[in-house]
Amino acid sequence: xxxxxxxxxxxxxxxxxFNGETLTFRSSPLVALVDRSARPQANLQxxxxxxxxxxxxxxxxxDLASNPLLDEVFTDSEGYKHRIRQIQQTAFTWKLTCTVxxx
Numbered sequence: 763x764x765x766x767x768x769x770x771x772x773x774x775x776x777x778x779x780f781n782g783e784t785l786t787f788r789s790s791p792l793v794a795l796v797d798r799s800a801r802p803q804a805n806l807q808x809x810x811x812x813x814x815x816x817x818x819x820x821x822x823x824x825d826l827a828s829n830p831l832l833d834e835v836f837t838d839s840e841g842y843k844h845r846i847r848q849i850q851q852t853a854f855t856w857k858l859t860c861t862v863x864x865x
Contacts, residue, residue, distance in 0.1 A: 771854050774822070785819070785844075786837040787826075794821035796838065798862070815862040817844050820855050830856055 782793035797818040819836060829849075836844040844860035851857065 767853050774820075774855065778822070784839060787830075787834070792821060792825045794819050794825075794836075796844075816847075817860045817862050819844060819858045819860060821858075823851070823854055823856060826856070830858060836860070 777795065778793050781795065783796045784791050785794055785796070786792075797820075798815075830846055832846055832849065834846050836846075838844065841864075843863045844858075845863070846858050846860055848859035849856065850859075
């Protein structure tokens with residue numbers, strides 16, 4: 763790993779420790795960053811999902827045994843469901859755009 767990638771990975775781990783949120787995914791808990799202020803992506807609007815509340819979830823790749831799939835669901839501590847609508851990846855994280863539905 764390059765110095766920049768290693769530094770970013772350590773910074774992301776520190777951010778998870780400070781501001782991470784425990785979510786349930788595939789019946790297991792994991793810690794991720796959740797941005798509830800995300801705006802729906804334009805391509806979600808094209809398929810009729812743009813009016814739903816959106817979130818962005820970012821988690822470390824090593825925390826999942828296999829790649830996340832579209833339409834899989836995270837559940838937060840308040841019972842909200844975050845359904846994966848778009849998947850992006852960095853060198854060591856998954857960045858997932860989700861639609862959010864109530865309890």
